[in-house]
Amino acid sequence: MNILSFSFAICLTSVIAGFLGALTGLGGGVVIVPVLCLLFKVDLHYAIGASLVSVIATSSGAAAAYVRDGYSNVRIGMFLEVATTLGALLGAYMVAKVSADWIGILFGVVLLYSAFASLHHVAPAPKRIDTNTLAVRLKLRGYYPSQGSKEDYVADHVPAGFGVMFVAGALSGLLGIGSGAVKVLAMDQVMNLPFKVSTTTSNFMIGVTATASAGVYLSRGYILPELAMPVMLGVLAGSLAGSRVLVGAEVKTLRWVFAIVIAALGVEMMFNGLTARL
């Protein structure tokens, strides 16, 4: 295989990963890292470096549209970014301290959880407006457009949500992924925010979270330009196409297929980690 076909194969794979990642809401990073490691025999550090670059691109590229729609809550996002960036800094720092095999095993766990979460979405309980002093003092409230009127909401369980966000940031820094699934968990399940607000605000935060790891990744040499290039361009193109198709698409079958693929990748990552092959 020469350089042209190698780069092209990685780019094509990244387009598919970005497309499926946007359709299922899991993001492209969670697929591209195991595929680079297992299929293209790329070292884990280079794989997470290339993935992190693509994560910054897709999140920033999509955020503009979400901000315009009025669903994402920039204030809640900025507040929780304190937790995710600190977590990401710690996570990125830990990459050099933890062996690649352990990172692979953790990656497997995250993949299996993502597969489970993408199929098994708990319908959020009816939201109520609470006079939550901490949230009100921090102005963690807002409204979103709903059938022509405005639905109000206030964040609940702020310290717990902040804690889960720190974990989300650490996973992002350690694994080179956006960890959108954990961010949505923190807002939707812990802080009782509306689902649509949680997913769009999560996307808004992913780019800044990943940027907190980027400096560490750059200085430690995890980002290889010629490898990051096809991954970034491919995932970006795929996710832009995916988010266009998303409107009104029937994704149930696709969701199942994707869940099975990432579960299989998760098992393979764990197996490779446990047998010290990463």
Added chain:
Amino acid sequence: MSGADQRLEIAMGKILRIGVTVAALVVLAGGILYILQASGPVPDYSHFDGAPIADKHFGSIFAGALRFQSNSLIECGILLLIATPIVRVLVGVVGSSLLKDWLYTTVSAIVLTVLFLSFFTRR
């Protein structure tokens, strides 16, 4: 959410889209050059020994990009991409202070500090 708040949010969205577009175009230009100049078999990526980008100064990356060296161009695009969310947070600091929202000026300033800390870590 007031009108001024909304304008700030829309400004943030615009910065992100412009930044990503420019960065992607620069990376694409570098990528095309890289493919055109590439020869020989695929290097072995299965062992980690650190990317050369880690040893470079930002100045030499920009100088290389101006001389149309493929890797420097890609690196330059990646740096532009990384700068985009940083500028977004910076706009958050300035915008919040213009709205006299001192709480969120502080919150964004903390995030900005954490982002800068990331660039001052040594190997």
